Amino acid sequence: MATIYQVSELAGVSLSTVSRVLNDNDYVSKKTKKKVLEAMQQLGYQPSSIARSLASSRTSSVGVLVSELDGPFFGQMMSAIEQQLRAAGKHVIITAGHSDEDKEKNGFEFLISRNCDAIIAHVEIVSDEYLIELSKGKIPIYLMSRYVEEIKDNCISLDNVLGGYLATKTMINKGHKNIAYIAGPQFKVDASDRLVGHKKALAEYNIAFDESLFYIGDFKETGGNDGLKHFIENKAQFSAIVCANDEMASGAMKFAREHGFNLPKDLAIMGYDNVIFTNYLYPTLTTIDNPVPEMGRMAANLVLKDIYKRPGITINRVFQPTLVLRDSTPDIN
Amino acid sequence: MATIYQVSELAGVSLSTVSRVLNDNDYVSKKTKKKVLEAMQQLGYQPSSIARSLASSRTSSVGVLVSELDGPFFGQMMSAIEQQLRAAGKHVIITAGHSDEDKEKNGFEFLISRNCDAIIAHVEIVSDEYLIELSKGKIPIYLMSRYVEEIKDNCISLDNVLGGYLATKTMINKGHKNIAYIAGPQFKVDASDRLVGHKKALAEYNIAFDESLFYIGDFKETGGNDGLKHFIENKAQFSAIVCANDEMASGAMKFAREHGFNLPKDLAIMGYDNVIFTNYLYPTLTTIDNPVPEMGRMAANLVLKDIYKRPGITINRVFQPTLVLRDSTPDIN
DNA sequence: GCACTTTATAAAAACGTATTGATAATGAAA
DNA sequence: TTTCATTATCAATACGTTTTTATAAAGTGC
Numbered sequence: 001m002a003t004i005y006q007v008s009e010l011a012g013v014s015l016s017t018v019s020r021v022l023n024d025n026d027y028v029s030k031k032t033k034k035k036v037l038e039a040m041q042q043l044g045y046q047p048s049s050i051a052r053s054l055a056s057s058r059t060s061s062v063g064v065l066v067s068e069l070d071g072p073f074f075g076q077m078m079s080a081i082e083q084q085l086r087a088a089g090k091h092v093i094i095t096a097g098h099s100d101e102d103k104e105k106n107g108f109e110f111l112i113s114r115n116c117d118a119i120i121a122h123v124e125i126v127s128d129e130y131l132i133e134l135s136k137g138k139i140p141i142y143l144m145s146r147y148v149e150e151i152k153d154n155c156i157s158l159d160n161v162l163g164g165y166l167a168t169k170t171m172i173n174k175g176h177k178n179i180a181y182i183a184g185p186q187f188k189v190d191a192s193d194r195l196v197g198h199k200k201a202l203a204e205y206n207i208a209f210d211e212s213l214f215y216i217g218d219f220k221e222t223g224g225n226d227g228l229k230h231f232i233e234n235k236a237q238f239s240a241i242v243c244a245n246d247e248m249a250s251g252a253m254k255f256a257r258e259h260g261f262n263l264p265k266d267l268a269i270m271g272y273d274n275v276i277f278t279n280y281l282y283p284t285l286t287t288i289d290n291p292v293p294e295m296g297r298m299a300a301n302l303v304l305k306d307i308y309k310r311p312g313i314t315i316n317r318v319f320q321p322t323l324v325l326r327d328s329t330p331d332i333n
Numbered sequence: 334m335a336t337i338y339q340v341s342e343l344a345g346v347s348l349s350t351v352s353r354v355l356n357d358n359d360y361v362s363k364k365t366k367k368k369v370l371e372a373m374q375q376l377g378y379q380p381s382s383i384a385r386s387l388a389s390s391r392t393s394s395v396g397v398l399v400s401e402l403d404g405p406f407f408g409q410m411m412s413a414i415e416q417q418l419r420a421a422g423k424h425v426i427i428t429a430g431h432s433d434e435d436k437e438k439n440g441f442e443f444l445i446s447r448n449c450d451a452i453i454a455h456v457e458i459v460s461d462e463y464l465i466e467l468s469k470g471k472i473p474i475y476l477m478s479r480y481v482e483e484i485k486d487n488c489i490s491l492d493n494v495l496g497g498y499l500a501t502k503t504m505i506n507k508g509h510k511n512i513a514y515i516a517g518p519q520f521k522v523d524a525s526d527r528l529v530g531h532k533k534a535l536a537e538y539n540i541a542f543d544e545s546l547f548y549i550g551d552f553k554e555t556g557g558n559d560g561l562k563h564f565i566e567n568k569a570q571f572s573a574i575v576c577a578n579d580e581m582a583s584g585a586m587k588f589a590r591e592h593g594f595n596l597p598k599d600l601a602i603m604g605y606d607n608v609i610f611t612n613y614l615y616p617t618l619t620t621i622d623n624p625v626p627e628m629g630r631m632a633a634n635l636v637l638k639d640i641y642k643r644p645g646i647t648i649n650r651v652f653q654p655t656l657v658l659r660d661s662t663p664d665i666n
Numbered sequence: 667g668c669a670c671t672t673t674a675t676a677a678a679a680a681c682g683t684a685t686t687g688a689t690a691a692t693g694a695a696a
Numbered sequence: 697t698t699t700c701a702t703t704a705t706c707a708a709t710a711c712g713t714t715t716t717t718a719t720a721a722a723g724t725g726c
Binding site: 026054 | 702703705706711712
C-alpha cells in the first residue's frame, strides 16, 4: 500500500503538503495540488483510516446501540441511519442491548472503547441519570424515542400521546362509543403516553373513561388474548378495541375469531406501530404508523451537524405518528 | 486518558513489558505482571484500540455486508453474528448492498477501506468471478447462503434442495397427489434448488411433474396471487399448493380466500423461509425453516477460527432446513 | 565454576497520518 | 525600493501502540 510519504516523494513536495490536499483545508496552490493529486492517482494511493484516526483522534465511526438487531422497528431505524451516515463517508458500529440493564451498559462501554465519534442509542432500561452521567463523558450520546430533559438537544422523540389520541379518535369517528383499551406496561413511557392520548380523545368527545373497559397487557400477543378474555368474562359492553401495540391487537384478533366473533363486523380492532405483519393479518389491521426511517435519518443528520460540522442541515427533534386505515375498523352506522 | 507510557512509569518497567502483559503472550514474570496490572488499575488505563490497530495492522473489526438491514432474515443473521463476535471482543461494521450490483461492490470497497480483518457477505448480485477476484485481496471474504467452488472453504450454505424436497414430500404425506408449485425467479440459485427438491420428491413417489401445475413467480405477494390465478384460469386440478417462499404463499392465501376457497380445507398451502408473519396469517402457515441464527453464529466462528486463531472451534459449512407444521396443511383422507 | 540455554526486561524502530511553528516566496501598499 | 501582510511550503513532532533486536539475569548440566 502506498503511503503519504511515497506520494510526497513522487510529487516532489513534503508530507504536510500532501496531507493538506488530502483534507483540503489550508493554503495550497492549484499547481501543487494538481501535482499531488496526479501522484496519488498514479500510486493508487488510499489514505489509511487508522493512521488518520490516531493522528486526528477522530474515527469517522458512529456507534449505534439498539435493543435488538432483528425486529422491524430496529431494522428500519438502523437502515436509515446507516444509509445516511455512509453517504457521508462515516461508518456504523452496531451492537445490541437486549433490553437488559447490564447488557445496555456493556454496549455503551463497548462502543466507547471503540472510540466512536458519537453514539446513537435506543435503550429502554438504563436510567436517565446513567445517560446524563454518560453524556458528560468525551463521547456525545444521542437518544432515540426517548426524552431526557437535561440532554434534550440530543433527544429524538415520538409523540405517543398524539398517536394514542389518533387511535381512539378514529374509533369514535367510525361510530363507536364503547371502546375497550388494552394498554402496555405502564412503566414504559411509550405505553403510558399512548394511554394519555386515549383518555384525551375520550374526554374530547365527552365519553367517560370506564375502568371495566381497561386492561394492562404485556405488549405481546398474550396480552391481547388475555385482555379480550378479561373483558368478555366481565361481560363488558364494547364494539371496538384499541390496543397499545400490534402484537396485542393480533392476539386479540385471534382470540376473537376463535370465540365466534365475525371480524371485522362484530368487533373493530386497532393496533399501534404498523409492524410489517399487520398487513398480513386477516382482516388487515388498522394501526398507527411511526415515521421510523425519518427518525433514523434525523438522528444521523444530527450527528453530521453536531459532530462533523456539516452545514445546511435542519433538525427536527419530535416526530408525529400517523393513522393507517385498513380493514379491521369499518364504519358502523 | 492514561497511556501505556504512564503505566510503565508507575510500574517501573519499560513500555514493551507493559505491552507484553497486555497481550499476555511473551515471557513476563508473575511479579512484574502483577505490578503492571496494579498500575493499570490505579490509572484506569484503557488501551487505545486505534493505536493498537496502527501498530498491529489488525482492527478487531469484521465487516458485514447484507442486502438490507431490515427484514427478518438479515436481522436474525446480523444479530447472531454480532453476538458471537462481540463476545470475542470484536466489533461489527455493518453495511447494506440493497441487491444492486454497484451498491454491493461499493459496500465491499467501503468495508475494505475501513480495514476490516474479514468480511462476511450475503450478496446476491455480484458475480462469482468478482468474489473470487476480491478474495485474492488482502482481506478474507466469507459468503453466506452462497457456494462458490473456488473459495468453498469460505462459504456457508443452505441445502435448498433438501428444503424443497421436504416441502413437497410433506404435502404428499398429507395425502395430496395434485400439487401445484409456484417457484421463485430461476436465476436465483435458492429458487432453482428448491424446485429441484420439489421434483425429487415427486419422482420419489412416482408422481409425474406436470407443467400445468407449475408457475414461476417473483418471490413477492403478487407472485402467489398471479400463480394461483394462473392455475385457476387454466382449470388445473390440485388440492395443494407449494410456494417457494412465504410472501408468495401469503399472496396465494389472500387470493384463495377472496375467491371463495375455505382455507385450509379447500386448499392446503405451504410456504418457505418461516418468516415472522407466517405465524400471524390465517390459517397459520406451514413452512420450511432455515437455521439462520446458527448460520450467522457459524460464520462468526469461522472468522474467529481462521482470522483470530481461536482454538477449539469446529466448523460446519452446510446447513439443513427443517419443516414447521402449522394449520395451513391439514391431513386429508 | 564454566559454557550454554532459557527466561526476563529494555531500548528503539515502526505503523501512516495530522498538526504546529518556522521559514520562504509572493504580492500589495507606501 | 522598502515594508508588511499574505500565501505557500517544509521539517519536526505527536498520536499510542506492537514488534524486533539487544542485553541482562537466572537456571542447567557437566
